[in-house]
Amino acid sequence: MIPLRHFPSSISFRVFAPRTLATRHRPRSTLWYRMASTTNTSNWGLKDPTLIKMQGYIDGKWVDANGGETILVTNPATEEELGTVPEMGPEETEVAIAAAAKAFQTWGKTTAKYRHDILIKFFRLMQEHHDDLARIITLENGKTLAEAKGENVYSASFLEWFAEEAVRTYGEQVPSPLSNVRNVVIKQPVGVVSILTPWNFPSAMITRKLGAALAAGCTAVIKPPPETPFSALALAELSRRAGVPDGVINMVTTQKNVQEVGREMCESKVVRKVSFTGSTPVAKSLYRMSASTLKKMSIEAGGNSPFIVFDDADIENAVEGAILCKFRGSGQTCVCANRIYVQSSVYADFASRLAEKVATFKVGNGLDETTTHGPLIHDRAVSKVVRHVDDAVALGASVLVGGHSPDTTQTKRIGSFYPPTVLSDVPITAALNREETFGPIAALIKFDTEEQVIAMANDSDVGLAGYFFSRDVGRVWRVAEALEVGMVGTNTGLISNASIPFGGVKQSGLGREGGHSGIEEYLNQKLIAFGGL
Known part of the structure; x- marks a missing residue:
């Protein structure tokens, strides 16, 4: 086990200056009905390249936009052009x-x-x-x-x-x-x-x-x-x-x-x-x-999902649950843990174990078999993550793993990447406690009592999902019923499948x-x- 304070403030990833938007418009033929795109799709590496369609689909026909404009779509890992689709209206x-x-x-x-x-x-x-x-x-x-x-x-x-x-x-x-x-x-x-x-x-x-x-x-x-x-x-x-x-x-x-x-x-x-x-x-x-x-x-x-770890939880199971819940899709899911509350007596142990696991992640192109986490969708997403980390650190949070240093933020490199990051001692006033980050930041917040953490977890205008780890049966029922969310994961970080009702309360939807x-x-x-x- 690596002690809590012995983690480096960053790992070997860089944050890159925003580039142009991942999509732009190009003129295209005004021909309305075309049965197939002439764009070469062989570089996609598909067994069936006819699955790639670069036109809209209306009334059983593949169609272009009336005005002929198109949207350029690029790979967020490589910035390479994938193709175009019509700019319809x-x-x-x-x-x-x-x-x-x-x-x-x-x-x-x-x-x-x-x-x-x-x-x-x-x-x-x-x-x-x-x-x-x-x-x-x-x-x-x-x-x-x-x-x-x-x-x-x-x-x-x-x-x-x-x-x-x-x-x-x-x-x-x-x-x-x-x-x-x-x-x-x-x-x-x-x-x-x-x-x-x-x-x-x-x-x-x-x-x-x-x-x-x-x-x-x-x-x-x-x-x-x-x-x-x-x-x-x-x-x-x-x-x-x-x-x-x-x-x-x-x-x-x-x-x-x-x-x-x-x-x-x-x-x-x-x-x-x-x-x-x-x-x-x-x-x-x-x-x-x-x-x-x-x-x-x-x-x-x-969403702004709370993830709670009580002192009677199986800590290793809670760490695995946090990784599944927080870092799936590089943190870009609506049910990701956004605020991770850990009870004081197990805080250091949980933080140490989580940071140790996160330090082993490899960020890169999703097609590389050794990659554990791909890029964010575009540089605007990276900018939001950077803002949340900067804000939390300015308010007193510590970077256990990941993050960035000011002297590397302007370094240019291909791809919208940000390293999986663990922050400790995040104050409740930090922006990421009010806003959904949609990025790979695990923000750890200390709490003392069940009543206190329920109040903090429910202090949000949205209520999509919530998670907590505890082996006390009575507490499981109390907390599950008290959380103001549409879905609760108890001792698990994965909750969605086709057979369950998916949705939230408050301003998370209808x-x-x-x-x-x-x-x-x-x-x-x-x-x-x-x-x-």
């Missing part, structure tokens, strides 16, 4: 919504068994192309290939889960107080759905929504993030191969016109539901837009994704009262 979005509305007239009337079978075909295609789909995720997102493979398995599982849920959308008969009336409740798809997703899970955040929508009988217009569009477009290609009819799934890519596209997706009277995963400020904006037509909403917004309740978000209940019997 509200006009193309309106066309996509109209296509979805037309397709809903038939898709919404299909049997649950029919939709089940197509979703299973879709699921099996994702399994068949597992390696290629994972490689696409790594190339555009930066996460390690091992994590990308894990995401593809997780992503595909939602198609399998909701395929089975499709045939279990039961209605009910409700006893009537009148002898000549029978009350029957049926469930019907809401209609056209707008889906807006983030870059941190470029595949799974789509299937978690799309699987439920398709299973319910809805059609969809999807806006994937400009940083990671190729995973989304590969899913569109596989859905076509699985037999999903034209217009049921549509994808509109944009960066410059994101506000206009988002407004069209939320304010259109044709769209009956909006599902969004992303930051709380953007969620509020979309909520306001959708209010004009009183749409159904599913929102999974920001509704739930996954689980048996996930499909309900895409269904309306209808009462049919049979009288005159």
